[in-house]
Amino acid sequence: LIVAAKLHRVYDAGEVQVHALRGASLKVKKGECVAIMGSSGSGKSTLMNILGCLDKPTSGSYYLCGEDVARLGRNRLADVRNQTIGFVFQSFNLLARTSAQENVELPLYYAGAGGRERRSKAAEALERVGLSDRSHHHPSQLSGGQQQRVAIARALVTSPKVILADEPTGNLDSKTSVEVMDLLADLVDAGMTVVLVTHEQGIAARAQRVIEMCDGEIVSDVRNGRT
Amino acid sequence: LIVAAKLHRVYDAGEVQVHALRGASLKVKKGECVAIMGSSGSGKSTLMNILGCLDKPTSGSYYLCGEDVARLGRNRLADVRNQTIGFVFQSFNLLARTSAQENVELPLYYAGAGGRERRSKAAEALERVGLSDRSHHHPSQLSGGQQQRVAIARALVTSPKVILADEPTGNLDSKTSVEVMDLLADLVDAGMTVVLVTHEQGIAARAQRVIEMCDGEIVSDVRNGRT
Numbered sequence: 043l044i045v046a047a048k049l050h051r052v053y054d055a056g057e058v059q060v061h062a063l064r065g066a067s068l069k070v071k072k073g074e075c076v077a078i079m080g081s082s083g084s085g086k087s088t089l090m091n092i093l094g095c096l097d098k099p100t101s102g103s104y105y106l107c108g109e110d111v112a113r114l115g116r117n118r119l120a121d122v123r124n125q126t127i128g129f130v131f132q133s134f135n136l137l138a139r140t141s142a143q144e145n146v147e148l149p150l151y152y153a154g155a156g157g158r159e160r161r162s163k164a165a166e167a168l169e170r171v172g173l174s175d176r177s178h179h180h181p182s183q184l185s186g187g188q189q190q191r192v193a194i195a196r197a198l199v200t201s202p203k204v205i206l207a208d209e210p211t212g213n214l215d216s217k218t219s220v221e222v223m224d225l226l227a228d229l230v231d232a233g234m235t236v237v238l239v240t241h242e243q244g245i246a247a248r249a250q251r252v253i254e255m256c257d258g259e260i261v262s263d264v265r266n267g268r269t
Numbered sequence: 270l271i272v273a274a275k276l277h278r279v280y281d282a283g284e285v286q287v288h289a290l291r292g293a294s295l296k297v298k299k300g301e302c303v304a305i306m307g308s309s310g311s312g313k314s315t316l317m318n319i320l321g322c323l324d325k326p327t328s329g330s331y332y333l334c335g336e337d338v339a340r341l342g343r344n345r346l347a348d349v350r351n352q353t354i355g356f357v358f359q360s361f362n363l364l365a366r367t368s369a370q371e372n373v374e375l376p377l378y379y380a381g382a383g384g385r386e387r388r389s390k391a392a393e394a395l396e397r398v399g400l401s402d403r404s405h406h407h408p409s410q411l412s413g414g415q416q417q418r419v420a421i422a423r424a425l426v427t428s429p430k431v432i433l434a435d436e437p438t439g440n441l442d443s444k445t446s447v448e449v450m451d452l453l454a455d456l457v458d459a460g461m462t463v464v465l466v467t468h469e470q471g472i473a474a475r476a477q478r479v480i481e482m483c484d485g486e487i488v489s490d491v492r493n494g495r496t
């Protein structure tokens with residue numbers, strides 16, 4: 043499903059160049075659940091942004107569902123983002139003056155879904171992350187972990203092929219983290235592919251594969267003990 | 270140092286009222302290190318915002334360094350925030366179009382420190398969180414964990430009496446988390462008082478006391494095994 047080869051990403055920060063990704067290569071099969079770990083600044087979010095078609099690599103190739111992402115025009119790219127990928131940002135990226143319900147409806151709006159379908163699917167997604175009673179709150183009226191769960195619901199609502207989650211449990215207590223991981227596990231059983239960044243061993247332990255990053259490179263890629 | 274009694278905080282979210290704090294009472298001595306845990310939405314940040322003089326309780330009393338915070342005028346309150354408290358926000362709250370260096374200098378600017386003192390103290394604080402080589406980056410040019418460390422450096426730079434840290438390691442890998450906790454431990458040894466919110470057992474284990482919150486109430490307050 044995902045075939046990324048020798049990805050490089052160089053940022054220009056004024057006079058200095060930051061080589062955030064140094065030839066990262068990665069393959070993920072349909073229905074796999076992969077965890078990415080690594081120290082702060084090691085390139086995890088940079089890699090996720092490229093996999094999520096939110097950023098282009100400086101060099102290297104990336105094929106998603108068999109398509110060469112580099113060849114996709116703006117509109118086709120936007121469609122792929124909307125229809126194939128559900129992205130949970132490390133910093134949530136919720137619309138400020140918009141309710142949780144409307145934030146979650148947004149991807150369905152872009153997908154052209156009608157009002158009734160949007161409302162019912164968004165309500166269901168919020169139900170799954172335990173936030174039905176906060177659907178009319180705006181992000182500033184939600185706790186950090188609640189904002190994170192709205193971001194997760196938004197990523198699920200279009201039933202995408204791939205979920206890319208950047209620290210999905212960073213602001214969640216252990217009990218709520220387990221609930222979110224159970225939810226992701228159900229989706230994997232149902233055929234969804236999940237790539238998640240985490241710094242918590244307990245979360246990585248639930249993935250089938252754990253990828254370790256260091257200074258922009260993938261330094262290990264290990265299958266977890268369980269079948 | 271901190272004496273909070275029967276704190277209540279009710280939010281009005283449209284038609285619904287959210288009773289985020291239900292009579293939380295808390296005492297913290299000078300030089301103590303206290304961890305606050307609890308499920309997502311249990312009131313941790315609400316409590317921290319009141320302790321940090323960033324929000325007023327709906328009812329209840331709060332004495333900081335012997336002063337009744339409710340009686341403080343706007344200016345006095347701003348002084349207390351600037352001189353007594355170092356606050357690490359759950360969502361960092363860094364200034365966007367400003368470098369890491371300048372973000373960390375900000376509290377010193379409000380404290381009236383001269384340019385040379387500001388620059389050298391800010392550089393030292395960034396050094397302590399391992400970000401000397403990122404001092405000229407803007408937040409958008411920093412990884413999540415790097416932004417978090419800039420927020421920590423900013424909270425330390427005025428050598429406040431109290432550090433209030435809301436999930437200071439939420440975005441940090443274990444190694445960097447340990448470095449941050451070592452840093453906080455040194456500050457506690459040097460007489461600083463630290464109250465931190467965390468959802469990670471390993472972090473809470475390093476505090477002298479662990480407070481558990483549930484639905485706006487403090488349900489347990491236990492001393493950790495170590496002296």
Ligand SMILES: Nc1ncnc2c1ncn2[C@@H]1O[C@H](COP(=O)(O)OP(=O)(O)OP(=O)(O)O)[C@@H](O)[C@H]1O
Nearest residue numbers: 053060062082083084085086087088410412413414
């Ligand atoms: N826009 C940018 N301009 C310059 N440098 C950047 C930019 N974005 C990221 N970086 C740098 O690239 C490196 C990798 O960043 P990235 O966000 O991928 O790290 P990360 O592994 O996600 O870290 P964390 O665990 O802290 O979230 C970091 O050192 C960061 O400073």
Ligand SMILES: Nc1ncnc2c1ncn2[C@@H]1O[C@H](COP(=O)(O)OP(=O)(O)OP(=O)(O)O)[C@@H](O)[C@H]1O
Nearest residue numbers: 183185186187188280289309310311312313314315
């Ligand atoms: N401005 C607000 N208006 C309405 N409700 C609010 C507001 N801010 C917070 N709340 C609600 O108050 C409750 C407590 O929020 P708080 O941010 O203190 O939780 P928390 O324990 O910090 O959670 P987390 O671990 O997810 O960060 C939550 O249920 C939240 O929805």
Ligand SMILES: [Mg+2]
Nearest residue numbers: 087132412413
């Ligand atoms: Mg990141």
Ligand SMILES: [Mg+2]
Nearest residue numbers: 185186314359
């Ligand atoms: Mg919080």
